[in-house]
Amino acid sequence: AQKITQTQPGMFVQEKEAVTLDCTYDTSDQSYGLFWYKQPSSGEMIFLIYQGSYDEQNATEGRYSLNFQKARKSANLVISASQLGDSAMYFCAMRDLGQETSGSRLTFGEGTQLTVNP
Amino acid sequence: DAGVTQSPTHLIKTRGQQVTLRCSPKSGHDTVSWYQQALGQGPQFIFQYYEEEERQRGNFPDRFSGHQFPNYSSELNVNALLLGDSALYLCASSYLSGGALETQYFGPGTRLLVL
Numbered sequence: 001a002q003k004i005t006q007t008q009p010g011m012f013v014q015e016k017e018a019v020t021l022d023c024t025y026d027t028s029d030q031s032y033g034l035f036w037y038k039q040p041s042s043g044e045m046i047f048l049i050y051q052g053s054y055d056e057q058n059a060t061e062g063r064y065s066l067n068f069q070k071a072r073k074s075a076n077l078v079i080s081a082s083q084l085g086d087s088a089m090y091f092c093a094m095r096d097l098g099q100e101t102s103g104s105r106l107t108f109g110e111g112t113q114l115t116v117n118p
Numbered sequence: 119d120a121g122v123t124q125s126p127t128h129l130i131k132t133r134g135q136q137v138t139l140r141c142s143p144k145s146g147h148d149t150v151s152w153y154q155q156a157l158g159q160g161p162q163f164i165f166q167y168y169e170e171e172e173r174q175r176g177n178f179p180d181r182f183s184g185h186q187f188p189n190y191s192s193e194l195n196v197n198a199l200l201l202g203d204s205a206l207y208l209c210a211s212s213y214l215s216g217g218a219l220e221t222q223y224f225g226p227g228t229r230l231l232v233l
């Protein structure tokens with residue numbers, strides 16, 4: 001079974017500074033994908049970034065980067081130059097990328113509430 | 119390009135009633151997944167539909183059922199509502215291709231309150 005652990009219930013950061021949100025995972029699968037989603041108070045889950053287990057380079061998408069350490073089973077999200085609009089709940093999730101018949105459910109962590117202070 | 123849409127946005131029901139939630143996937147997507155998110159928790163996978171069939175199911179009772187239509191839209195039905203069914207119900211769509219291309223995109227959710 002897959003498990004995602006986010007140990008930071010809440011994080012605070014000053015505007016324009018960088019922040020790292022932690023995520024560790026546990027899986028017996030060899031091929032998997034890791035995702036980060038942002039959930040504002042409105043409720044919609046917004047896809048931010050994806051990292052495949054066989055990707056050699058860390059994923060980057062604009063101000064978001066994923067610090068992937070496979071041996072440590074960690075996939076931390078780094079947000080550079082924080083903005084007030086970054087205040088939201090952030091979820092780490094993973095999915096098995098194996099056989100098609102295995103399905104493609106996402107397993108989520110409990111989330112980290114990020115607050116960006118002016 | 120319209121994203122994932124869900125209806126209704128909010129719903130109030132009483133225990134024992136039945137509810138139907140609706141989802142239209144993002145253009146070009148053929149797979150719909152449903153998640154339940156209780157207050158203060160991460161989303162939990164309910165089930166996934168592809169080609170009008172349930173492809174995978176999470177640990178939810180049979181009171182939770184679904185359907186996918188030929189146009190790929192989907193419904194989530196919950197019978198005999200319990201207080202514990204109060205949650206945000208999220209629909210996500212994707213294109214069944216495997217790998218990174220199968221990123222799930224979420225709708226705004228339906229907030230269900232059971233009294």
